[in-house]
Amino acid sequence: MPRRKPRPPYVVRPPTAVLTRGYDPGLSVGSARPAVFRSSTYVFSTPEAAERAFAIALGRARPGPDESPDLIYSRLSHPNAEIVEDHLVPLEPKATAAAVFNSGMAAISTLLLTFCPRDSTFVHSTPLYGGTQHLIHQLLTPLGIVGRGVPARDTATLVRTIADTPNLSLVFLETPANPTLAMCDLRACVEAASQRDPAPIVVVDNTFLGPVFQHPLTLGVDLVVYSATKFLAGHSDMLGGAVLGADNDLIATLRGTRAVLGNILQPDECWILDSRLPTVELRMKRQSKNAQRIAEALAKHPKVACMHYPSLFTDPEQIRIKNAQSKFPGSVFAFEVVGGKAGAFDFLRRLRIARNAVSLGGVETLACHPATTTHSELSEQEQADSGVTPALVRISIGVEHHLDLLADFEQALS
Numbered sequence: 001m002p003r004r005k006p007r008p009p010y011v012v013r014p015p016t017a018v019l020t021r022g023y024d025p026g027l028s029v030g031s032a033r034p035a036v037f038r039s040s041t042y043v044f045s046t047p048e049a050a051e052r053a054f055a056i057a058l059g060r061a062r063p064g065p066d067e068s069p070d071l072i073y074s075r076l077s078h079p080n081a082e083i084v085e086d087h088l089v090p091l092e093p094k095a096t097a098a099a100v101f102n103s104g105m106a107a108i109s110t111l112l113l114t115f116c117p118r119d120s121t122f123v124h125s126t127p128l129y130g131g132t133q134h135l136i137h138q139l140l141t142p143l144g145i146v147g148r149g150v151p152a153r154d155t156a157t158l159v160r161t162i163a164d165t166p167n168l169s170l171v172f173l174e175t176p177a178n179p180t181l182a183m184c185d186l187r188a189c190v191e192a193a194s195q196r197d198p199a200p201i202v203v204v205d206n207t208f209l210g211p212v213f214q215h216p217l218t219l220g221v222d223l224v225v226y227s228a229t230k231f232l233a234g235h236s237d238m239l240g241g242a243v244l245g246a247d248n249d250l251i252a253t254l255r256g257t258r259a260v261l262g263n264i265l266q267p268d269e270c271w272i273l274d275s276r277l278p279t280v281e282l283r284m285k286r287q288s289k290n291a292q293r294i295a296e297a298l299a300k301h302p303k304v305a306c307m308h309y310p311s312l313f314t315d316p317e318q319i320r321i322k323n324a325q326s327k328f329p330g331s332v333f334a335f336e337v338v339g340g341k342a343g344a345f346d347f348l349r350r351l352r353i354a355r356n357a358v359s360l361g362g363v364e365t366l367a368c369h370p371a372t373t374t375h376s377e378l379s380e381q382e383q384a385d386s387g388v389t390p391a392l393v394r395i396s397i398g399v400e401h402h403l404d405l406l407a408d409f410e411q412a413l414s
Contacts, residue, residue, distance in 0.1 A: 014090040014091055014093075014281075015278065015281060017087075017089075017090035018087050018090055018091060018277045018278050019087075019278055021086050021087060021089070021090055022082070022083060022086030022087065023083050023086070023087075033275070034079075034080065034083050034271060034274060035271075036080060036267050036268055036271045037078060037079040037080055037267055038267050038268070039074065039078070040073065040074050041072075041073050041074070042070065042071035042072060042073070044070050045070055049069070049070045050070065050072075052069055052070070053069045053070040053071070053072050054072065056069050057069075057072055057076050057256075057259065058256075059252070059253075059256050062248075062249075062252065074264070074267070075259060075262050075264060076255075076259045076264075077255070077264070078264075078267055078270075079267075080267040080268075080270035080271050080274070081100055081264055081265060081267075081270050083270070083274055084100055084265070084270045084271075084273050084274040084277070085097070085098040085099065085100055085242075086098075087274055087277050088100070088232075088242055088244060088277065089244065091211040091212075091277065091280065092206075092210065092211045092215065092217060092224060092244045093215045093217060093218050094215070094217035094218050094246045095217055095224075095244040095245060095246060096245070096246055096247075096248055096251075097244070097245060097247075097248045097251035097252075098242055098243065098244045098245075098251065099242065099243050099251050099254045099255050099258060100228070100240060100241065100242050100264065100265040100270060100273070101240070101241035101242065101243070101258065101263050101264065101265055102239060102240065102241070102263050102264065102265050102266065102269070103227070103229065103239045103240065103241050103263075104131075104207065104225075104226065104227025104228065104229055104230070104239075104240070104241040105131045105132070105135065105227075105241070106241050106261075106263040107225050107226070107227075107241030107242060107243050108131075108132055108135065108205070108225055108241070109135055109139070110243075110254060110257050110258055110261060110263060111203060111223065111225060111243055111254060112135070112140060112145070112170070112172070113140075113257065113261075114253060114254055114257040115169060115170050115201050115253075116140070116145045116169045116170050117145075117169060118143060118144045118145065119144050119145075119167065120145060120146075120167045120168070120169035120170075121145075121146045121147070121148060121165050121166065121167050121168055121169065122145070122146075122147055122148070122168065122169055122170040122171065122172055122200070123147075123148050123149075123150060123158070123161050123162055123165055123168065123170075123171050123172070123200075124136070124147050124148070124149055124150070124171075124172040124173070124174075125149070125150060125151070125152040125158065125172070125173045125174055125175065125177060125184050126149040126150065126151055126152060126177070126382075126385070126386050127152070127174075127177050127178065127179070127180060127182075127375065127378070127382075127386035127387065127388060128149075128172075128174050128177070128178070128205075129174065129178045129205070129227075129374065130370075130373075130374040130375040130376065130377045130378065131374075132172075132174070132205075133375070133377050133378060133382075134377045137377070147172075148161060148165060151182070151385070151386070152173070152174070152175060152176075152177040152180075152182040152183065152184045153182040153183065153184075153315070153317070153318060155184070155185040155188050155189075155317065155321075158184065158185070158188070158189055158192075159188050159189065159191075159192040162189060162192040162193055162196075162200070163192050163195065163196070168196065168200045169200055169201070170200050170201045170202075170203060171189055171193055171200050171201070171202045171203065172203050172205070173186065173189060173202070173203070173204050173205070174204075174205040175204060175205075175206075175208075175209075175214075176208045176209065176310065176330070176332075177386075178207075178208065178332075178370075178374070178394075179308075179332075179334045179370045179374070179375065179388065179392065179394040180308050180334060180386065180387040180388070180392075181208075181308045181309060181310060181332065181333065181334060182308075182318070182387070183310070183318055183321045183322055183325075183326075184321070185317075185321050185324075185325075186204065186216055186219045186220075186221060186325055187219050187220070187324070187325070189202060190202050190219060190220035190221060191220075194220070201222045201223065201250070202220070202221050202222050202223075203221070203222065203223045203224070203225060204216040204221050204223075204224050204225070205224075205225050205226075206224040206225065206226060207225075207226050207227045207230050207231070207361070208330055208332055208360075209326050209328075209330045210224060210226065210231075211224075211226075211232075211280065212231075212280060212281050212284045212285065212327075212328075213284065213288065213326050213327045213328045213329075213330055214325060214326045214327070216325075217244070217245070217246050219325060222245060222246070222247065222250060223243055223244070223245040223250060224243070224244050224245070225241070225242070225243045226241060226242045226243075226244075227240075227241055227361075228240030228241055228242045228265075228273055229241075229359065229361070230359065230360055230361030230362075231280060231283070231284055231287075231361035232273060232276065232277065232280060232361075233272065233273050233276050233361075234276050234279070234280065234283050234361060234362060234363060235276065235362055235363055236359060236362035236363075236364065236366075237272070238269050238272050238273065239269070240265050240269055240273050241265070283363060283399060284330075284331065285328070286399050287330075287331035287363075287397050287398060287399060288328045288329060288330050288331050289402070290331065290397045290398070290399070290400070290402040290405065291309070291329070291330065291331040291332070291333055291395075291397035292309075292311050292328075292329055293402045293406070294333075294395075294397060294402055294405055294406050294409065295307060295309040295311070295312060295329075295333040295335075296309075296311065296312065297406055298335065298406070298409055298410075298413075299312055299335075301410065301413055302338070303337060303338045303339075303343070303347075303413040303414070304335045304336070304337065304338070304413070305335070305336040305337065305338050305391060306335060306336040307333065307334075307335045308333060308334040308335065308387075309329060309333035309334075310322045310326065310329035310330065311329040331360075331361075331396060331397040331398075332360055332394065332395065332396050332397070333394075333395055333397075334370075334392055334393065334394045334395065335392070335393060335395075336389055336391040336392050336393075337391050337392075337393060337413070338391075339391070340390050340391045341369075341371070341372075341390035341391065343391060344369050344390065344391050344392065344393050345369065346412075347367075347393060347412045347413055348367055348368075348369060348393065348412075350411065350412035351367060351408060351409075351412050352408050352411070352412075353365065353400060353404060353405060353408040354366065354367045354395070354405065354408055354409070355367070356368065358373050358374050359396070360394075360396030361396060362396070362398060363398045363399045364398045364400070365395065365396065365397050365398040365400060365405055366395070366396045366398075367393055367394065367395050367396075368393065368394050369392070369393055369394075370388050370392055370393075370394050371383055371388050371389065371390050371392060374394075375388045395409075
């Protein structure tokens with residue numbers, strides 16, 4: 001049975017570690033790559049090992065640095081989860097541990113329910129992914145957990161709100177924001193949080209630019225969360241979520257809540273995700289190059305009223321933040337089509353290569369209308385405040401040839 005093993009006594013770079021860290025073929029009948037383990041329960045090596053495993057699983061004890069406690073039951077953990085968690089860690093600089101979930105929303109909801117007690121408040125950037133916004137309105141608010149939204153690009157108000165909000169338990173930042181690509185100043189938010197006693201946990205949804213182009217943990221952020229469905233898996237054929245952090249205790253606490261909720265990523269999906277991790281950097285770099293070429297060309301099109309993309313920022317503060325905390329602009333952009341909602345719908349209807357579908361980060365190019373799909377949970381006022389206009393379309397660029405995609409967008413616009 002493959003288990004977590006200590007790091008090798010030499011330092012390797014992330015692309016190497018993703019293929020070598022943790023997994024021992026000798027514990028898996030010599031298989032060069034991990035197999036799928038669908039067992040629901042596991043045999044203990046001794047009664048004492050069972051006692052120790054339960055003590056750790058229930059939070060009564062912490063494992064030693066080189067300890068590999070016996071597995072208990074697949075709702076708590078299983079070999080494929082341990083393997084993919086080990087292989088996720090080197091992708092995010094400063095991370096020491098990871099936890100996987102059966103969707104991105106499972107990761108976000110488990111995180112917020114774990115670290116936001118009843119009658120506490122958390123500060124979040126806006127706009128947020130529509131599912132996260134729905135979680136706040138439909139579940140957290142009725143439970144007495146209050147979310148205070150601040151526009152992502154308004155650093156001064158974010159810092160002031162973090163400093164002044166009573167009973168602040170957590171700061172949740174999505175940067176770049178979905179779908180407007182507005183960026184939060186992570187250093188400023190981390191500094192504001194550190195001035196409080198006790199300091200709230202700072203969390204970043206790093207789905208759009210991570211783990212290749214943006215590394216929040218290196219800026220002092222406590223946890224990064226991913227919809228692994230997107231770039232990590234990259235083929236639009238599975239759901240998954242992940243949380244990574246530099247504090248093992250925070251991740252252990254999340255795993256405890258995960259065990260109660262039963263939302264661990266299943267063995268087959270862990271195996272699929274693990275097989276995709278070695279190509280994350282290759283895919284994301286190709287997609288980002290494609291997107292930059294296309295966005296910069298489309299920005300000049302007469303039917304494009306406004307383009308949202310990091311390499312085309314005009315606000316000096318947004319340019320400064322982009323340059324300070326990200327390496328490349330990524331593969332997602334959004335633009336407003338001349339003609340409002342009707343113009344946006346006509347554009348989507350005429351696409352031939354790109355597909356009119358939600359989600360992002362896959363090898364194929366997708367396009368959607370956020371105001372009526374991913375962000376339709378927002379009220380008209382919330383949409384207006386967040387920049388989610390009726391004319392806005394969001395594009396996730398894949399690995400197709402960029403000239404074919406550009407021609408497709410131009411004919412759809414024309």
